[in-house]
Amino acid sequence: MTDPLDNMTPDDVAAMIDRLEFTDETVTEADFGIEVGPHAPPVFVPRSIKMPYELDQACKARADNLGMSQSAYIRSLIERDVAEGGTGEQRPAWVREILAVIAHHENDEHRRAS
Known part of the structure; x- marks a missing residue:
């Protein structure tokens, strides 16, 4: 799907900006439908990381073996390190x-291999 802003000319952008109405009103997460609080779903922040090709391939293979996406696998490693890093907070x-x-x-894989 193409972003409609990609095809806008500078005049189109200027016309759009001219139609904006600026106010001093406070905007909250609720105004955008973002839930907050202990029962709200987690907000995931995209993070780009660089790693050598070989490490990326090993990461993908390990994640596949565990039935996880690479993102979930990397996230689990970071969460484990943070939890074990002495923050004193229990893992979720x-x-x-x-x-x-x-x-x-x-353990199942080790039992099958022996």
């Missing part, structure tokens, strides 16, 4: 569940 329940599944899966 869903992280503990994922790690338990991973550990169980790894």
